[in-house]
Amino acid sequence: MSEKPATHPDLSRERALRWLGGAGLRPTRQRLALAELLVGDGRDRHVTAEWLFAACRNQGETVSLATVYNTLRAFSEAGLVREITVDGSGSYFDTRTDDHPHFYWEDTAELADAPTSDLEIARLPAPPADADIARVDVVIRLRRKGA
Amino acid sequence: MSEKPATHPDLSRERALRWLGGAGLRPTRQRLALAELLVGDGRDRHVTAEWLFAACRNQGETVSLATVYNTLRAFSEAGLVREITVDGSGSYFDTRTDDHPHFYWEDTAELADAPTSDLEIARLPAPPADADIARVDVVIRLRRKGA
DNA sequence: ATTAATGCAAACGATTTGCAATGGG
């Protein structure tokens, strides 16, 4: 219901534009709308395709669900977002693209950043000789107390 | 094509029987067949439903794919296996049910145990006050060198 | 103009479910 933008609208648009431009992606109307929802306020975000689709429509923008999926894949391949799958049903897209731990609420299926500074992996298993580590995913599954 | 059982057939059957019994699950013909494939030789295993289905048929056992799925879910709920989802398409079932790190080969989509002893998490982010940690999933994604 | 991006609807693959048939305890 709240129509108040989180930050100055022009700044949000500006950020989205730079974000797309930096990856060499054409700033179409729908990409811009999606990008604004993702990085408009500069905060990190974990969204599902469905969520983004709904959010976009709420702003009055017209986008098809297929385009949301295709766009998220494009963003992902361009390195703008990172795809994370935590349980079989649906994946999340994280605007923060470096290795960092996540909290996952099992009851609400919400994904959030865990404080990075508090994770310290002292020793990581050495990869087999013919392999490089592409990335390390750490998901801390949370259960509400007294559930 | 190899018809040679990995271990003594009776021992394998025996193990499967105890495994099911310990969880209070009725040892039907198909559950027994699946259980043998999973724990018959005492080694830890990471299987997909499709793999298990195929493996079962190769032994000449008749099982429906639906039953494989339902049975894996039953095993999972009984705490006999742990379900792991690493990327959107399909989940793995691990016969080892404690927290431990995994290697994931991005090119072949294979999941394997990473040497546990080599992982050391010095500090884990503290869970929010109203939450308990249900489990911690660590997946080390591997990319073949020079790919 | 040329080429890429969009939207729809149909296609998809993994998993689940309804329900009748079967089989353990």
Added chain:
DNA sequence: CCCATTGCAAATCGTTTGCATTAAT
């Protein structure tokens, strides 16, 4: 015998794709 388990086929869910239309550069 009774209730759990099975199997099949149809249903579901998230995601992708083919292709004609539209919009960027």
